[in-house]
Amino acid sequence: xxxxxxxxxxxxxxxxxxxxxxxxxxGASMGHQVLSEAMMGKNLMQSLDCKACHKLEEKSVGPxxxxxxxxxxxxxxxxxxxVGKIQxxxxxxxxxxxxxxxxxLKDNDARxxxxxxxxxSAEKIKSLPEKGSLNAxxxxxxxxGGNLYISASYTDRGGNNIKPLTxxxxxxxxxxxxxxxGVNTMDGFSKMSYGGRNLMLVPASGSFxxxxxxxxxxxxxxxxxxxxxxxxxxSSFDVYLDNANGKKLGTINFEGAPAAVPGAKPSATPNxxxxxxxxxxxxxxxxxxxxxxxxAKDPKMGGTAAITMLQFMQK
Numbered sequence: 001x002x003x004x005x006x007x008x009x010x011x012x013x014x015x016x017x018x019x020x021x022x023x024x025x026x027g028a029s030m031g032h033q034v035l036s037e038a039m040m041g042k043n044l045m046q047s048l049d050c051k052a053c054h055k056l057e058e059k060s061v062g063p064x065x066x067x068x069x070x071x072x073x074x075x076x077x078x079x080x081x082x083v084g085k086i087q088x089x090x091x092x093x094x095x096x097x098x099x100x101x102x103x104x105l106k107d108n109d110a111r112x113x114x115x116x117x118x119x120x121s122a123e124k125i126k127s128l129p130e131k132g133s134l135n136a137x138x139x140x141x142x143x144x145g146g147n148l149y150i151s152a153s154y155t156d157r158g159g160n161n162i163k164p165l166t167x168x169x170x171x172x173x174x175x176x177x178x179x180x181x182g183v184n185t186m187d188g189f190s191k192m193s194y195g196g197r198n199l200m201l202v203p204a205s206g207s208f209x210x211x212x213x214x215x216x217x218x219x220x221x222x223x224x225x226x227x228x229x230x231x232x233x234x235s236s237f238d239v240y241l242d243n244a245n246g247k248k249l250g251t252i253n254f255e256g257a258p259a260a261v262p263g264a265k266p267s268a269t270p271n272x273x274x275x276x277x278x279x280x281x282x283x284x285x286x287x288x289x290x291x292x293x294x295x296a297k298d299p300k301m302g303g304t305a306a307i308t309m310l311q312f313m314q315k
Contacts, residue, residue, distance in 0.1 A: 145179030
């Protein structure tokens with residue numbers, strides 16, 4: 001609802017879905033940002049004096065926007081160059097008629113105008129429809145730890161000397177296989193990378209927290225544990241809702257690992273063990289933190305193990 005707009009215009013709505021590995025969604029939102037910025041530039045243009053000198057497809061006092069787009073699309077410094085032209089004005093490129101300067105136009109607004117102009121001849125990025133179904137894999141190979149980001153933004157049309165406004169929202173669908181690089185709160189545990197994988201070294205006693213997980217329909221948690229050589233003490237991984245004082249959801253047990261046989265040649269590959277344990281259902285539909293606390297039965301036994309994978313299971 002908008003007092004300045006007489007009717008809702010869903011052509012100004014942009015919906016996108018993209019995958020990104022880990023917890024950084026910047027790469028996934030790039031296409032959406034391009035679309036959204038171009039839409040803001042298009043609507044901003046209607047509130048300024050641009051239409052007095054330019055048309056979309058025909059030469060007027062100044063060049064057509066389509067012609068400007070084709071001329072500068074592949075120029076590496078096109079955005080900076082055109083922003084400067086809009087703000088400072090100039091003449092000679094498209095004829096002798098001078099383009100008036102717009103010194104009061106902010107850099108961000110000028111970039112939005114340029115984004116719209118360049119989008120006219122760029123390869124089109126299409127918005128998803130405002131209603132419908134979405135294949136959650138986007139028909140792409142999904143790597144462990146990758147997340148699906150569904151974004152929507154709407155830009156109103158503004159008005160004479162009224163800048164258009166944009167609102168946006170992003171929904172994150174977390175991968176059931178959790179990327180351990182996303183763990184930021186831990187006590188005793190430490191993170192490392194090995195062979196291109198993110199690991200967490202397991203202490204004799206400690207804890208870590210996974211933020212903002214929807215546990216609806218989750219019935220068990222699986223954990224891959226790896227180590228080079230024993231002995232390793234039997235240990236328990238207790239799972240709590242939200243924090244150490246929250247409801248205990250379940251326990252994942254590790255039976256330990258014996259010492260290497262004397263005289264045996266050390267293995268070049270680590271030992272791997274898939275552990276799992278049932279968890280009590282959480283049905284409130286809210287996002288919760290998952291607090292995991294480990295305790296070794298014999299802390300003096302020594303040995304080093306690492307969690308190489310953690311997955312939330314529906315069975």
